[in-house]
Amino acid sequence: MGRQRTINDKKFWNSPKMAGRTQEDRATLVYLLTCTSSNIVGSYSIVPRIAAAEMGWDTESQFMPVLKRLCDSDFIKYDAETSFVWVRIWWEHNSPKMALAPTLRQKSIKQIREMPAHWISDYLDDMAERLQESDEYREMLIQEFQASSQSANQGENHRCDATDRVSIPHRQPMDRPVDDYSSQISGENTKAAIHAEAEGSRRGKPEGHAQDNRVSVPYLSHIPRGAGNYNPNNNYKNNNTTTDRLIFPHDLSRAAQASIEEALLQVSDTDAQKLLDELAAAIASKKVKTTITQLFHGLLKIYHQGKLQPSSGAIAIADKRSQNGGVGQEAIATLKRKMLIN
Template sequence: MSRQRTVSDQIWRSNRMSGFTEEDRYALLYFLTSPFSNVIGAYEVVIRIAASEMGWDPDSQLMPVMRRLVDAGILDFDPQANYIWVKDWWDHHSAKMAVATTLRTKTLEQIEALPHGWRDAYVSDFINRLPVGDPLRKTVAKALSYGPYRLSTPYAEPDDGRMPISACAKDLHRNQSLNEGHTLGIAYPEAMDRGPGNTTTNTNLIYNPTTTRADDGLHYPRALVTAEKMSIQNLLTDVPLADAQALLDELEGAIKKPGTIQKSKVAYFKGLLNNHRKGGFVPAAGILVATRRREHLTATHDASRASDSVPLSKAETQAQIQNLKAQLSIHTRMPK
């Protein structure tokens, strides 16, 4: 039997939603009701599958809208873990019901599985969603080994392992309830073109460019979509270039061999990277990939050198022909 998700009708009257485009609303509704979703509203997602279920292209449609929702403080996205956090989840579901006897074990397990950089912020927000004075607050804090009750903002710690998103005006939106009908909601911290046509052109990035090596000269498998490439770039921030290329070549070799990758390309790459960090990585499928790339580069370089050579003059050309004929013992009178 399929699961059911609840969406409060106040979503249509929320000041926070007043500046949202149709695409923004559609994406938010998807993440509130996604088949990937779980009890706590923070879950692992496969971007390509999500986009397919929405009837969108992952790179040109879904990712730009996700960036806008992240900027607005409605979502958060961890590209390393491929986790989505729907910040308004508890405006549509009961936090108290989630830790009732029936669901408590599952809820606590899912919170424990969150990306490390989100855990304290999520627990703080969750506890503050429980009724004031309810003994469940203490029960949940104790079960999750959470300290004093405090309302922290996500990514408050500079070294929490997550890529920071600039705070901007989106901090105004954090932990606002849809029931706060008179709070001022600014959907987007920056001006946006609301004219006709495609509205999914916001260029604000989810990813902090200082943590990636987009111009590192590495050769990535062509089969990777943008989200997968960005996730892998972030995983490689502290890996020497030569080792990084060997790992990428191994990934490409695995992609080209059907049946090698059982889950996702990013998950497979994480396995390769873990072996590398432990000193157990041995190139196999990547050797052929690297060899073919070197051969291609050599052939391209030789062709480029040939095309860049300075053409000979007519006299020089005739002299070269004479020389060749002399070497072949061909005595032919050259035309004047």
């Protein structure tokens, strides 16, 4: 059964923050405030390709540029690794007191804890500020997460900074020997990727946008128009990889491929294919014991550090693809799978 969503007309159409917003900006905000993925607290995961399809847009050339623009102007936050979005104007159109009422309280608390850990402190600050006239609900919110923080501090495996009000543990670093992952095909890059992934897990995910810039800066009243979106503008320089031209390992799940495609958007086609070849070589070794997505993000981190060296396995995959006229075994398997689906 469908749900009814409400938008405050004055706070949307007459808000000074909306000045200079393009048609695409406004349409995307309406979508994020009302889509079927939305929840009680305004922070939830989306599938960009599905969201773009529901809006009748292309993912890379239309939806993602608008999403980035809304991030830059602080209307939303978006975490590319988890595909979580936080609609920063959610409480302008929904009641935080209603979300913390007895009937919805536990579900709201659960949804807050499900968002990316590095957002939670800012989210609670924002929500508490909107509850200034409701001391009862604000105190309840603070006590709820303080209790979680104190409980986590008592565990010997969780260390929290004393100034933190919230303790949400990151994924535990992998404690198995790195040598277990080595292989003659892509051993060095695989081990380095696992080191990088484990280090990232210990440190937590980096914040994608500046936390101290919470004021929306509208675009100039005159926005240059050109090729691009449905209501085109050139404020966003689209240097994205066209992932349709890339050859992915054939045994990736749809969720893993979607996550990897998102991560490759700002990588050139050539380098993106090299990364995918390294991933395919590591998978072919059958000795990788982490998840494929974790392994890929480790490889991507090494790439951004300028330390990625081509393995013999990846070189062999690239050579075979070249001999086949640019179509590798992975691509052939993908085409066969698509033919079966159709």
